Every structure is written in structure tokens, then in C-alpha cells.
Amino acid sequence: MTTVHSSTGAVQRIAVLGAGTMGAPIARNLLRAGYEVRVWNRTLARAQGLAADGAILASAPTAAAAGVDVLITMLADGPAVEQVMTGPDGVLSGLEPGAVWIQMSTVGVDWADRFAKLAAQYDVAYVDAPVSGSSQPAEEGQLLILASGAGAEQSRLEPVFDVLGRQTLWLERVGDGSRLKLALNNWLAVLVEGMAETLTLSSALGLDPRLFVATIAGGPLASPYATNKGNAMIDADFAPGFPLRHAAKDAALATDAAHSHGAELPLTSALLGRWQQAIALGHGGDDVASAITASSATGDEEVYA
Numbered sequence: 001m002t003t004v005h006s007s008t009g010a011v012q013r014i015a016v017l018g019a020g021t022m023g024a025p026i027a028r029n030l031l032r033a034g035y036e037v038r039v040w041n042r043t044l045a046r047a048q049g050l051a052a053d054g055a056i057l058a059s060a061p062t063a064a065a066a067g068v069d070v071l072i073t074m075l076a077d078g079p080a081v082e083q084v085m086t087g088p089d090g091v092l093s094g095l096e097p098g099a100v101w102i103q104m105s106t107v108g109v110d111w112a113d114r115f116a117k118l119a120a121q122y123d124v125a126y127v128d129a130p131v132s133g134s135s136q137p138a139e140e141g142q143l144l145i146l147a148s149g150a151g152a153e154q155s156r157l158e159p160v161f162d163v164l165g166r167q168t169l170w171l172e173r174v175g176d177g178s179r180l181k182l183a184l185n186n187w188l189a190v191l192v193e194g195m196a197e198t199l200t201l202s203s204a205l206g207l208d209p210r211l212f213v214a215t216i217a218g219g220p221l222a223s224p225y226a227t228n229k230g231n232a233m234i235d236a237d238f239a240p241g242f243p244l245r246h247a248a249k250d251a252a253l254a255t256d257a258a259h260s261h262g263a264e265l266p267l268t269s270a271l272l273g274r275w276q277q278a279i280a281l282g283h284g285g286d287d288v289a290s291a292i293t294a295s296s297a298t299g300d301e302e303v304y305a
Helices: 023-032 044-052 061-065 078-085 109-121 135-140 151-164 176-204 209-216 224-235 244-260 266-283 288-295
Strands: 013-017 036-040 070-073 100-103 125-128 143-148 165-171
Touching: 013 023, 013 061, 023 036, 023 044, 023 135, 023 151, 036 044, 036 061, 070 078, 078 109, 100 109, 100 151, 109 125, 109 176, 109 244, 125 143, 125 151, 125 176, 135 143, 143 151, 143 176, 151 165, 165 176, 176 209, 176 224, 176 244, 176 266, 176 288, 209 224, 224 288, 244 266, 244 288, 266 288
Parallel strands: 013 036, 013 070, 070 100, 100 125, 143 165
Antiparallel strands: none
């Protein structure tokens, strides 16, 4: 990981708004790298662990953002980001000249474009930089960062992104990070649902579902992500890496974006109904692998017991 060295214009103070599944490990890695990190979370008690790591906890978003060089938003959705950034008490009105807003939440195309225009109104540098990866890559500093619109800020932000990710894709047009993130998460959704349905088919045919996973593992029909989720489905191991409710939100963003551009996503549209069934069964906070429960008549977590 990168360590901060003081120099003119170097990033030293960073605010992280949102200390959930992704925001907390992002803040922790920045602390380990030597940055001064201020953290705000809607439920402040959930961020207490970061205080023990050296973070400064703030009671309000504006307090977290005061005097920082970089502001990172990692919140649930577009409306949540808009709420903390705008209005008389919004963060944008109080950012110091030269501060950069890095928007890392998955918000979809319309919100990403809206935030770029909003930042321009306040003369704030804005970088659309959603990430690909769940909680474990976030903890390990191995995220894939899809940074778009950085322009002249790229060299200044590279050390920050090097702390958080294994790779940063620098995209010229602002908002293309969010566009690529939708494409990636649509692919993820189709993989997960395909695995869930194929395990269900294997079981219905009287096969041990593990046989299917073992057969494709390491071959051209498999990806490590798909086989990992398959094993999690079989073991009913739904410890959240990427919560199902967030995956469903992202899949809905993909179908909405496609529709607004004259395209349709029949597979994604179909799986959304099934994922809402699993969420209704109480799996919204569980890992996306819990989508398998929609294939169980009872919703019982011991799907293959």
C-alpha cells in the first residue's frame, strides 16, 4: 500500500461519508496508509470501530468534510448521496477550494450525470469512481476502481486509489465509470442467477449440486466468482459480501438505463422478480448468493439439506 508523503498539493485529509460494508474498509485502508481520515455514517455507532483505528468520527456530513482535500461518498444510492451533498446544510456548499469529490457509490447513469452537473454548479472537482468488488477485496485493498472524468486531478488522486485498489481504469468521459459499473453488475447478476437455477436443475434431476460445480471448476465454462457463489449457495453460506438488496438495486438500475436508451434486458428483468422473492423471505441483507432461496418452495436456508 502507498504511504503519504507531504508535498505541495498532495492529498492529506480525506472524508469518507458512509461506513458500511464498503465504506468502512475503504476508510480503514486509508488510515493504514497514513491519511487523516474523517468518517460520517448515518448510524454513528456503526462507525465506532473506525475510531479505534484512528479515524475522526463526525456527527454531521459537513463536519466530516470541513477542510478536507478529498471527499469520498460511499452510500446506498443516488437519493442518499444527494441528501448529504445538497441543500443549505449540504456538504457541497462548505467544501474548501481545490477539494475533490470522489463519488464511489453505485448510483446509475442518470444520478452520475446529475452529480457531475451539481458539482460544476459549486465549482467542485468531481470524479465518478464506482468500484467493482465486494467486502473482501475492499478489506484487502484489491478493488477495481472505475474512475472517470478525473482530468487534471488524476496524478493527485493516483496515490489514493493505489491504496484502495489493485487497478484503476481511468476513463476520460465523466460518468463512464458508472456506465461500466452497470454493465459489470448486470453480468454479475446473470452469472449469479444462472448458477442458482443450474444448481436447482441439478438437484431436481437427482444430482448432487456439488458435482456440477466441480465439473465446471477450472474450465472454460466457469469463473472463480461463479464457482465461489455456487459453493456458497450449496452451503447456505450467506455472510454478506455483496448484499442481495444492493445487487437487486443495481440490476434495476441496469434495466432502467437500458430502457432509457432503447434496449431491453429480458434476463435481468426476469431475475429481478425472483430476487425480490428472496428479499421478501428476509434475505435482503444477506449475500447475493441467497438468491438461491427463491428456488426453494419454503425459503428455507438449508436449500440442499
